[in-house]
Every structure is written in C-alpha cells, then in structure tokens.
Amino acid sequence: MPFFPRTEALQARAASTLDVQALVYHTVIFLLALVALAFLLRIPRVLARFWRLSEWTKGHLLGYTHNTGPSHTTAISFDAATGYLKEAGSSQESHSSYDDPKFTAMTRPQRDPNRLLPPHMSPNPSFLRPVVSLLRCRVAPGLSYAQAFTCLGYLGVLLYPGIYRSRGPFIDINRYGYLAVSQIPFIFALGTKNSVIGMFLGYGYEKLNFLHRFVARIAIAAAHLHAFGYFYKWCLNSNFQEEIQEPKIYFGLVMLLCFDGLLLTSLSFVRKNAYNVFFYSHIIFLSGVLVGGFYHYPQLLPYLYATVAIYALDKLLRLIKTRISTATIRPIPELGLTRVEIPNINNGWRAGQHVRVRILSSAMGITGWAEVHPFTIASEPGNPEGLVLMCKKAGTWTQKLFAAAATSQTERGIGREVKVVVEGPYGGPGFAMFNSYSAAVFVAGGSGITFALSAAQELIGSDLRSESRVSVIELVWVIQDASSLFPLIPQFTAMIQRCRYTRLSISVHYTKALVGNSKVPGVLPPGLTLSPGRPRLISLLESTVSLAVNTMGRDESASGMIVGVCGPVGLGDDVTKSVGLVDPEKRDLIGGIEMHEETFGW
Known part of the structure; x- marks a missing residue:
C-alpha cells in the first residue's frame, strides 16, 4: 500500500520541477524545425522555379511593361453591338466559317531543337506516386487525407506539452495558457495574405487556410x-469574486471572450453569408486578443511581439x-459576370494567381468602396x-x-471607366x-474558366517563345447552359489560332437540357x-497521356502531366478522384501526374 502514495508524491515533485514555459517554447522550436525541414526538401524545386533571373520577378509584383518586340498575343476586344468579345481586326461574320488553312491544317511545324526549356523537378520520387495518389x-x-494527416500530426505535436508529466487539466493550469498563446504567431503566419510559412513552402495563403483554422481551434x-x-x-477555494477582480484576470477574460468571438464569427455559415461580418x-x-x-x-x-512582427510584415x-x-x-449577360480590364x-x-479588388465608385453604394473581393486573373x-x-x-x-457595367453599356454603348485598387498577386502554382x-x-466549372484561360494562354505564349515542354493542352469547361459558350467563342478561336507547336483542344460540356428556343x-x-x-475525365486524362507521349520527339523524356481544376468543391473532388483512377502504367509513362486546385468557397 505505501508504494502508491510514494509514486504519487514523486510524480507531484517531478511535475513541480518541470519548466512548463520552456517545454512549450521547445515545442514551438520543434514546429519551426519541421517547417525548415519541409523547405529543405523543396530546395530542388525552388532552384528549378527560379532557374533564370527573369523568373524572380514573376508572380510577386504587378506592373506595366512596354512591348517593344513582336507580340504573340492576339488582342480580344469588345463588340458593343453584339455584347460579345471579338478578335481584334475581325468582324462577327469572320467567326461563322473556318475554311482558313490556319484552322484546318493538322500538321504542325517542328519545334526548335535548341529551344530554351525550363527545368522540371518532380515534387516526389517515382516510387512514392501510389502513396501520393492515395493522399489526394x-x-x-x-x-x-494529406490535409487530415497534417492536422493530426500537428495535434500530436501539441499534445506532448499538453500531457507530458501532467497531473491533470485542472491542476497544471498554466501550461494550457502558454500553449494557447504560443500558437497565436502560427495562426497569423498561416492566415495572413503574405504568409511567411507559405513563402517558404511554395503555397498561397488559401492553401494553408485549413491548417490556419485547425490551429486556431486548438488554441x-x-x-x-x-x-x-x-x-x-x-x-x-471560495475566492472567485476576489480573483476575478484582479486587473490581469480581467484582461485574461478579454482574451477569452475575443477567442469565443473569433470562433463564432468564423463558422462556415457566417463566412459564406456575411463575409464582411467575418x-x-x-x-x-x-x-482584443493581442491587447489582452x-x-x-x-511572460x-x-x-505577442512575434505576432505583431508577422502582422506588420504582411501589412507592409x-x-x-x-x-x-x-x-x-x-x-x-450570358455568363452572368462582369469583365474588368485594367490596361495599365x-x-x-503567373497563371492561376488572383488579385484582391476594391472599386472606388459611387455606383457601388455608400460602403462599396470598403469591400475587397478576390478574383482569379483571366489573362x-x-x-x-x-x-x-x-x-x-x-x-x-x-x-x-x-x-454599373450594364447601365453604362445601355447609355453609351461602351464600357464604363472606374477607379480600382488592386492588391496582389496571390496564390498560384507556387514552385511548380x-x-x-x-x-x-x-x-473549369462556370466562372472557373478564368483560371483555365489564363493558364492555357500563358502556356501558348511560352511555347511561341520556345520556352515550354508542353506538347498537348486539354481545356475542359463545364457549364449549365450551352448559350454560355457564345461570348467566349472568339477568344477560344484566337487561342486555337495562336497554337503553332502545341496541340490545344477545348471541350465544353453543358449540363442543362435544351428547351424551347x-x-x-x-x-x-x-x-x-x-x-x-x-x-x-478518366478517359480524357488517359488519352491526353497517350497523345503527349506520341507527340514527343525521340530525344525528349516525359516530364509529367499537370492537371489544374478551378470550380466548386465537388468538381475538384471529382477531378481528384479521376486522377487517382488513371492507369498506373500510363501515369508512369508520362512521368507522373500532379494536381493544382483552385476551388470556390471559404
């Protein structure tokens, strides 16, 4: 019998000598070490991404450059009479017949064998491809599953300082306070638009948002x-009223209430239906959390100083x-969207990136100027x-x-000019x-076509400059109404015309049955x-692999296939499932299949 009291006494003595603050601090250092390790594993991709000096400026700062050389870009203007886009220098009739040799020629010129090809670095070894497919x-x-395991791993790391030599949650009280505050810098680093962690890992803030929310809930x-x-x-101890009146306890309650406010206003329902409240x-x-x-x-x-530094860096x-x-x-109108052009x-x-836009116009209402909204760049x-x-x-x-745009068209027959504040670019393919x-x-699904347009046009331009390995581009657009295709036919046509070496195929699928007229x-x-x-999707992916392999030259080696998806969450899940069901032999034949997702929602 005396053994148990003695054991409890030893445990109590050991717990009393444990420096909880140091334990939490070392846990934070361990988390930072994991981020550093992940960055080290990505160094080959970083070197490939910034393979020449011109790449260092892409995807970071918006600007304007004068095009002094010949342009490979076909201008798309707006036809006020029809309400459609059109290729510059053409008429609406020019899109009703396609007998031009540019369209009908099936043979393509040979690429320059001395062209400057970008280096390709796969994110994982070939033997891990089945595992990566399962994690998707x-x-x-x-x-x-990859995101779920990341969250579980993070939770496992934080459980260590939470339970190591603990006598219970209502005895070792301070360690949970240390743990909560130690995660505030990570919450900010994962949630700010210019995420410090994202910069090192090659992820946009939107890709880290799931972990931002998870860490916040743990805190x-x-x-x-x-x-x-x-x-x-x-x-x-019957001293609740005396203790609660202490100034430091009062500020602790401020922190707690602010944490609760963050939790309630971050619920999915609030984010989707009252974003400004969120x-x-x-x-x-x-x-309130920082002040409290x-x-x-x-101690x-x-x-808190680290948090303020992260926030200040983001603002700068x-x-x-x-x-x-x-x-x-x-x-x-056919697409139910507004086209915004900023020529300056x-x-x-880079393709797939987005900007945050603020419209400075009375047409947006009294508080419209205060709202900022993200939109994927379509050019x-x-x-x-x-x-x-x-x-x-x-x-x-x-x-x-x-x-506002429709009113200007009705009154003048031309677009309306407005002042805009543009912030970005953000997101995108990262190191890929x-x-x-x-x-x-x-x-692409619906308005997700903006991502596909930007990505396809960028690849076509890179190929014309002899800076691309891509031999086949497949663009799939899923829409509800077939008439939604009308406004973009000229732009799709111009893209097909521009393709000299790369094979571009655009397939549009409508899901709403045709009725009446x-x-x-x-x-x-x-x-x-x-x-x-x-x-x-499965047959389309496999046929694209076969076509790409057959198109490559004898001296070319397969460097993988990129599958990009932009649209509702359901579409992203369907594409991910289809990629996982591709024949493993075909997957290895092309050099692996990688994915890039841009899904709607918060």
Missing part, C-alpha cells in the same frame, strides 16, 4: 482549459503590392488588354458591379511551373467542341 483522396468534401480549446481550470480552482470581426477580436495578452501575463510578450507587403489604376467594366497593369503575375502577362478579370454575380457587391510539364489538362452555337472551329452531359 478525400476524407470529406474539399479535405484530402481556443487550450485557452478554455486554462480559464476553466482557474474558475474551478477559485470556486473550490472580416471586420476578425480585425476587432484579434486586436499584453496586460494579462508579461507571454515574446509570442500588402502596401507594396497595391496598385491604383483605371479599369473598364463591361457586362457579359499588364505584367507581374496572360503581356496581354494588350492588360490585367483582365471576370467577376461572377455571386453576392450584393458583384451584383452592383454588374448593374506549368510550362515544364509534357502535357496539361485544365478543368435555346440557342446553341452552330459551326465551331476545329479543336473546339460542345457536348451535353459531364465530361468523362
């Missing part, structure tokens, strides 16, 4: 364990990335129209933007280079097809 599978809509849970532990202790409450409650922390416990200051970089310019807005910004982004760098956005009507702000792959497949495009150019129903 979905646990839940929009959540992969909130730890904060509540810390607070309720003290509440329980004070109630047992956005501004984040600013208020996070400020400064006065609650002096917390190093973590956002200021550097901000441009004020004049844009022309025009409605495209024509360079500095390639160097485009004569500059930076082009296609803003879908998906809320009050975008509906006002469409109405689309032009380093042997083949590319882009699947539904408009359906008649004659389409070779390379552009319109079909009912959803695309058969």
Whole structure:
C-alpha cells in the first residue's frame, strides 16, 4: 500500500520541477524545425522555379511593361453591338466559317531543337506516386487525407506539452495558457495574405487556410482549459469574486471572450453569408486578443511581439503590392459576370494567381468602396488588354458591379471607366511551373474558366517563345447552359489560332437540357467542341497521356502531366478522384501526374 502514495508524491515533485514555459517554447522550436525541414526538401524545386533571373520577378509584383518586340498575343476586344468579345481586326461574320488553312491544317511545324526549356523537378520520387495518389483522396468534401494527416500530426505535436508529466487539466493550469498563446504567431503566419510559412513552402495563403483554422481551434480549446481550470480552482477555494477582480484576470477574460468571438464569427455559415461580418470581426477580436495578452501575463510578450512582427510584415507587403489604376467594366449577360480590364497593369503575375479588388465608385453604394473581393486573373502577362478579370454575380457587391457595367453599356454603348485598387498577386502554382510539364489538362466549372484561360494562354505564349515542354493542352469547361459558350467563342478561336507547336483542344460540356428556343452555337472551329452531359475525365486524362507521349520527339523524356481544376468543391473532388483512377502504367509513362486546385468557397 505505501508504494502508491510514494509514486504519487514523486510524480507531484517531478511535475513541480518541470519548466512548463520552456517545454512549450521547445515545442514551438520543434514546429519551426519541421517547417525548415519541409523547405529543405523543396530546395530542388525552388532552384528549378527560379532557374533564370527573369523568373524572380514573376508572380510577386504587378506592373506595366512596354512591348517593344513582336507580340504573340492576339488582342480580344469588345463588340458593343453584339455584347460579345471579338478578335481584334475581325468582324462577327469572320467567326461563322473556318475554311482558313490556319484552322484546318493538322500538321504542325517542328519545334526548335535548341529551344530554351525550363527545368522540371518532380515534387516526389517515382516510387512514392501510389502513396501520393492515395493522399489526394478525400476524407470529406474539399479535405484530402494529406490535409487530415497534417492536422493530426500537428495535434500530436501539441499534445506532448499538453500531457507530458501532467497531473491533470485542472491542476497544471498554466501550461494550457502558454500553449494557447504560443500558437497565436502560427495562426497569423498561416492566415495572413503574405504568409511567411507559405513563402517558404511554395503555397498561397488559401492553401494553408485549413491548417490556419485547425490551429486556431486548438488554441481556443487550450485557452478554455486554462480559464476553466482557474474558475474551478477559485470556486473550490471560495475566492472567485476576489480573483476575478484582479486587473490581469480581467484582461485574461478579454482574451477569452475575443477567442469565443473569433470562433463564432468564423463558422462556415457566417463566412459564406456575411463575409464582411467575418472580416471586420476578425480585425476587432484579434486586436482584443493581442491587447489582452499584453496586460494579462508579461511572460507571454515574446509570442505577442512575434505576432505583431508577422502582422506588420504582411501589412507592409500588402502596401507594396497595391496598385491604383483605371479599369473598364463591361457586362457579359450570358455568363452572368462582369469583365474588368485594367490596361495599365499588364505584367507581374503567373497563371492561376488572383488579385484582391476594391472599386472606388459611387455606383457601388455608400460602403462599396470598403469591400475587397478576390478574383482569379483571366489573362496572360503581356496581354494588350492588360490585367483582365471576370467577376461572377455571386453576392450584393458583384451584383452592383454588374448593374454599373450594364447601365453604362445601355447609355453609351461602351464600357464604363472606374477607379480600382488592386492588391496582389496571390496564390498560384507556387514552385511548380506549368510550362515544364509534357502535357496539361485544365478543368473549369462556370466562372472557373478564368483560371483555365489564363493558364492555357500563358502556356501558348511560352511555347511561341520556345520556352515550354508542353506538347498537348486539354481545356475542359463545364457549364449549365450551352448559350454560355457564345461570348467566349472568339477568344477560344484566337487561342486555337495562336497554337503553332502545341496541340490545344477545348471541350465544353453543358449540363442543362435544351428547351424551347435555346440557342446553341452552330459551326465551331476545329479543336473546339460542345457536348451535353459531364465530361468523362478518366478517359480524357488517359488519352491526353497517350497523345503527349506520341507527340514527343525521340530525344525528349516525359516530364509529367499537370492537371489544374478551378470550380466548386465537388468538381475538384471529382477531378481528384479521376486522377487517382488513371492507369498506373500510363501515369508512369508520362512521368507522373500532379494536381493544382483552385476551388470556390471559404
């Protein structure tokens, strides 16, 4: 019998000598070491990404460059009479017949064997491809096994300081407070637009958002364990009222209430239906957490100073990335979106990146100027129209933007000029280079076509400059109504015309049955097809692999296939599933299949 009391006494003595603050600090260092290790494993891709000096400026700062040499870009202008886009120097009639040899020629000239090819570096060894394919599978809509295991691994690391030599959550109270505050810098680093962690790992902030939310929930849970532990202790000692009146306890309660406010206003329902509430409450409650922390416990200051430094760096970089310019807005009713052209910004982004836009116009309402919305860039760098956005009507702000553009067209027959504040670019493919792959497949749903347009046009331009390995491009667009194709036929046609070495195929699939006098495009150019129903993605992916392998020269080696998807979460899940079902032999034949996802939602 005396053995057990003695053991408990030893445990109590050991726990009392444990430096909990040092334990949490070492856990933070371990997490930073894991980030550093992940960066070291990515160094080969980093070197390949920045293979020449001109690559260092791409995807970081928006700007304007004068095109002094011959342009490979076909200008697309707006026809006010029809409301459609058209190729510059052409008429609407020029798109009804396609007897031009540029369309009908099936043979393509040989590429320059001495062209400057970008280096390709696979993110993982070939023997890990089956494992990577499994990790892409979905646990839940929009959540992969890789993301789930990342969250579980992070939780496992934080459980160590939470339970190591602990006598219980209501006895070792302070360790949970240390743990909660130690995660605040990580929450900011994962959630800011210029994520420090994302910079090192090659991920945009939107790719790290799942981990940002997960870490925040862990911190909130730890904060509540810390607070309720003290509440329980004070109630047992019958001194709750005396303790709660202490100034440092008051500021601790401010932190706790702000944590609760962050949790409630970050729920999916709030983010989707009241984004401005979510956005501004984040600013208020996070400020409350920082202020409360400064006065609650002096030992917390190093973590709070680090948080302020991360936030200040983000604000500085956002200021550097901000441009004020004049844009022309025009409605495209068939697509239910507004086309925004900013000619004074024509360079500095990569395919798949997005910008955050603020419209400075009375047409947006009294508070419209205060709202900032993200949109994927729909044009390639160097485009004569500059930076082009296609803003879908998906809320009050975008509906006002469409109405402003439609009013200007009715009154003047031309677009409306408005002042815009553009911040970015953000996101994108990170360390991956689309032009380093042997083949590319882009699947878009609805307004996700903006990503596919930008990516395909950038690849075509790279190929014309002899800077691309891509031999086959497949663009798949899934829409509800077949008539949505009309406004983009000229642009699709221009893209097909530009392809000299690369094979471009554009397939449009509509899911809504034709009724009554539904408009359906008649004659389409070779390379552009319109079909009912959803695309058969597995067969399309496998046929693209075969075509790319057959197209490559004798001296060329396969460098993989990139599959990009932009659209609803369900579409991203379907494409991911299809990629996983591709024949392993074909997958290895092309050199592996990588994915890049841009999905709607928060």
